[in-house]
Amino acid sequence: MSDFSCLAPAKLNLFLHITGRRADGYHLLQTVFQLLDYGDTLHFKVRADPTIARVAAVSGVSEASDLTLRAARTLQAYAGCPLGVEIKVEKRIPLGAGLGGGSSDAASTLLALNRLWELNLSRAQLQDLAVSLGADVPFFVFGYNAFAQGIGEQLQAVELPLGYFLVVTPAVQVATTEIFATRELTRDTKIIKIADFLAAQRGSAVGADGFGRNDMQSVVARKYAEVAQVLDWFKAIAPARMTGSGASVFAAFHSREEALSVQAALPDGWHSEIAASLESHPLLAFAS
Numbered sequence: 001m002s003d004f005s006c007l008a009p010a011k012l013n014l015f016l017h018i019t020g021r022r023a024d025g026y027h028l029l030q031t032v033f034q035l036l037d038y039g040d041t042l043h044f045k046v047r048a049d050p051t052i053a054r055v056a057a058v059s060g061v062s063e064a065s066d067l068t069l070r071a072a073r074t075l076q077a078y079a080g081c082p083l084g085v086e087i088k089v090e091k092r093i094p095l096g097a098g099l100g101g102g103s104s105d106a107a108s109t110l111l112a113l114n115r116l117w118e119l120n121l122s123r124a125q126l127q128d129l130a131v132s133l134g135a136d137v138p139f140f141v142f143g144y145n146a147f148a149q150g151i152g153e154q155l156q157a158v159e160l161p162l163g164y165f166l167v168v169t170p171a172v173q174v175a176t177t178e179i180f181a182t183r184e185l186t187r188d189t190k191i192i193k194i195a196d197f198l199a200a201q202r203g204s205a206v207g208a209d210g211f212g213r214n215d216m217q218s219v220v221a222r223k224y225a226e227v228a229q230v231l232d233w234f235k236a237i238a239p240a241r242m243t244g245s246g247a248s249v250f251a252a253f254h255s256r257e258e259a260l261s262v263q264a265a266l267p268d269g270w271h272s273e274i275a276a277s278l279e280s281h282p283l284l285a286f287a288s
């Protein structure tokens with residue numbers, strides 16, 4: 001069906017610090033987002049009438065909550081665009097895994113339709129629209145590996161070493177809202193300067209193992225035994241950490257071979273992917 005197809009890449013949070021809370025209840029974060037070369041594939045077919053429709057449902061995602069449709073409708077209304085689109089998502093990124101699948105699908109929809117509908121909106125305008133779709137969406141529109149603050153919308157590009165990530169996703173979906181609402185969550189981690197992270201990773205391993213932590217990890221591991229089990233397995237093998245609000249856990253390697261050898265040792269039935277780091281969103285050149 002498609003006029004245009006593109007990757008909606010997954011992300012990792014190399015560390016995730018919760019430093020406070022806004023008056024509206026949203027949490028203030030400091031995090032480094034790493035783009036991956038693996039993700040969903042989106043297909044778009046522009047329509048001459050204003051209908052926005054999905055060709056096939058993403059399993060477990062209702063029409064009303066589908067972030068690709070919400071992104072397309074938000075953009076259409078903002079720009080007063082008379083055109084429509086049919087969208088098909090080939091889903092690879094597991095839902096509720098902390099890999100930003102829904103957010104990335106939404107951002108790729110904004111970037112692709114800005115070009116396909118010939119709207120010529122600036123990246124800054126798209127990022128403003130993006131935050132209304134979710135806290136992680138502005139990062140994917142920004143399109144570079146980034147240090148993020150605020151609720152994730154204040155972004156600064158960072159250069160990260162190239163590397164490979166083994167990402168293990170237990171068979172549970174973590175509800176981000178539930179974890180942010182947990183009373184025992186640490187919400188007062190000391191504010192860092194990005195220079196601290198950059199100095200720590202200089203000359204060290206990919207993934208900046210050891211720098212900072214994920215403040216959601218202990219809460220998620222207590223609630224979801226499957227996540228605790230994966231973290232435990234890695235203890236004797238390689239430094240590993242949860243991404244976002246989970247459930248995925250990742251470890252970083254210098255070569256694909258090293259990642260493959262650890263993947264080969266995983267217990268039977270565990271879902272895993274090996275992904276390489278990506279420097280920028282593949283749609284950036286197309287969308288601007």
Ligand SMILES: C[C@@](CO)(OP(=O)(O)O)[C@H](O)COP(=O)(O)OP(=O)(O)OC[C@H]1O[C@@H](n2ccc(N)nc2=O)[C@H](O)[C@@H]1O
Pocket residue numbers: 013016025026027028029031097098099100103133134135136137150151152176177180243244245246
């Ligand atoms: C935790 C992170 C880290 O990158 O990623 P994921 O695990 O979801 O991938 C993000 O902050 C998640 O961003 P995103 O998944 O876009 O969240 P949203 O849909 O905007 O928010 C879902 C709910 O989480 C809470 N929320 C979200 C972001 C934030 N900074 N503070 C919050 O308290 C709010 O209750 C909100 O209603």
Ligand SMILES: Nc1ncnc2c1ncn2[C@@H]1O[C@H](COP(=O)(O)OP(=O)(O)O)[C@@H](O)[C@H]1O
Pocket residue numbers: 058060061065066067068089093094095096097098099100101102103104105174176244245246247
């Ligand atoms: N296209 C989409 N892909 C994935 N999830 C979507 C999509 N549209 C809406 N959602 C909703 O967003 C929720 C969060 O999904 P996702 O972004 O994949 O995980 P996470 O926020 O943990 O990174 C899903 O449980 C689903 O209800």
